[in-house]
Amino acid sequence: MAVVSLDDIKKARKKLKDVALKTKLDHSRTFSKMSGNQIYLKLENLQRTGSFKIRGAYNKISNLTEAEKKNGVVAASAGNHAQGVALAASKMGIKSTIVMPIGAPIAKINATQGYGADVILSGESYDEAHAEEERFAKETGATIIPAFNDPDVIAGQGTIGLEILEEVPDIDVVITPIGGGGLLSGVAVALKESNPDIEVIGVESANAACMAESMKQGCLAHLNGVDTIADGIAVKTPGDLTYKIISEYVDHVVTVEEEEIAHAILLLMERAKLIVEGAGATTLAAVLNNKINIQGKKVAIVLSGGNIDLDMVATIIERGLIKAxxxxxxxxxxxxxxxxxxxxxxxxxxxxxxxxxxxxxxxxxxxxxxxxxxxxxxxxxxxxxxxxxxxxxxxxxxxxxxxx
Structure with a gap:
């Protein structure tokens, strides 16, 4: 039996109807000309909470039992999943606690608290925050809301795939970022179960390429460390469920360098007037730096989030001006x-x-x-x-x- 089915994603879509925005799929003349393809930007950076994460978080929490809801929820996150869980829990009147890495951007910490969650700072990475999440859940009885390795979360993220198909039914290629793999997994199932001919591609930072390494080794791989401006996908180990789905449904997994991500962020600001965080900009970086062999195709790239620290924006702009x-x-x-x-x-x-x-x-x-x-x-x-x-x-x- 499949981990997540197309029917699961369609059910999630109904639950999210009045919660998650149906974000625009915007055709970009600029990036189309630069890449030699027809580029469509899936603007999840304009989603509620500033990223796609509200989709999976709400779908997961809505499926909890009343007893589980009473004990509250806890999640480990670098920031975007945190905000998604916090908003979803608040909309259902459920107490939420978020464990974030110590180095999480201040903007994401403040936003998470603004959505009503208690925030605990612990560890240097998502994986270390995850260990504290498990300790907290055991101590309090709170239900863990996984960032990516969960069928309900994956199904929620997959609703993005359905929206892309509704707007451009003849899409040729869809590209999403990869952290732990929840977004790519859900989108891949939605697309491939609807039309197996659609090419699905995932993109990681070369400095946090846990899924690419797993695909290379043929089993789950663990990275000793991650160091990337794409903090939303700074994951050392992918999920076993997401790895299974990606192995079955995804055509390619590619990586991009830090300077390529930074340049994509700058281009999105300057040419498309969009604020996109590092994780979200990996997809455009992959296309513009020829990491994917495509030409003359209709390509949807998912800009997964826009929650970037303003100090990072200032640094990227300054460096970009100097390089140009x-x-x-x-x-x-x-x-x-x-x-x-x-x-x-x-x-x-x-x-x-x-x-x-x-x-x-x-x-x-x-x-x-x-x-x-x-x-x-x-x-x-x-x-x-x-x-x-x-x-x-x-x-x-x-x-x-x-x-x-």
Whole structure:
């Protein structure tokens, strides 16, 4: 008997009718042109709680007995499942406790508490938080709501697949992120049981590739550590149920690098005006970096969540501008006399660069006497513009050192 059936997913869809949003499947001209495919973005980053997790959490909790509901629920999560469980439990008047890794983004912690849950911070990863979840459940009698390795959770996540088919019945390829595998499992069953010809692909961070490693070894694999900006999929060991489903239904599992994920986040902000977290951006990263051999296909990529820490957004934007040649920071030494700084700025003005910040320091220990160290950050057009600025400064006898 199948772990999860298409009928289970259809039943979950009915339960979620007035709870989870039917998120838009948005055709992207920009990413279609960039990839040579027809790209559709499944906007689960605009879902309630900011991710797809409300689907599986609500379906699971709605199927609990009255006795189980009375004792409350507990879940371990890096953040998105936490919010899904917290909201689902609150809607049913059930007490919820969430165990989150110590390094979970502050935005996700605050949001989880805002949905009515008690939060316990424990461990450095999801797996360590999971151990505390089990201890808490044993002590209090609360029911564990698994993040991914559960038939009801998998069925809830699978409703995304049904929605994709409703909007684009002739979809060729569907791509989802993989953490523990609940999302990919549910979507794969919904799609393959409806149309076996649809290609289903999962994407992991190369720094947290537990499912890819499991598929390679032919059995559940455990990673010693994970370190990725895609915190929503930072899982050391996939579920045995999800591994079984993925092994049967999924065509390919691929991985993407951290810089590729960061660039996809930046592109989604700049070109699609969408805020997407690292886990959700892995799917676009895989397509744009040719990790999947597809061309001329109708492709749905699931942007699984949008709960990204604002400090991370700021870092990604800054790094992206530098890599694109749109910002540069350098230092040089000037003679410590009136007019030296004015002359430097006048030279920079000729290059049509915009000064973002400037620091003039004559007291730094490494600064020669009668000199001043000047550090400038400039807003530039591209790499060619930066090279022109460097050439002009050199022609005017400025010795510069690029900092980034």
């Amino acid at each position: 040649g749109r910002k540069i920071t350098f230092e040089t030494y000037l003679s410590d006399k009136p007019g030296s700084l004015r002359d430097l700025l006048s030279t920079i003005t000729e290059t049509k660069a915009n000064v973002v910040s400037i620091n003039h320091d004559r007291l730094a220990p490494d600064t020669p006497l009668k000199s001043a160290k000047v550090q400038l950050t400039l807003e530039t057009k591209n790499e060619e513009h930066i090279q022109k600025i460097q050439q002009v400064l050199k022609e005017n006898n400025y010795q510069i050192k690029n900092l980034h």
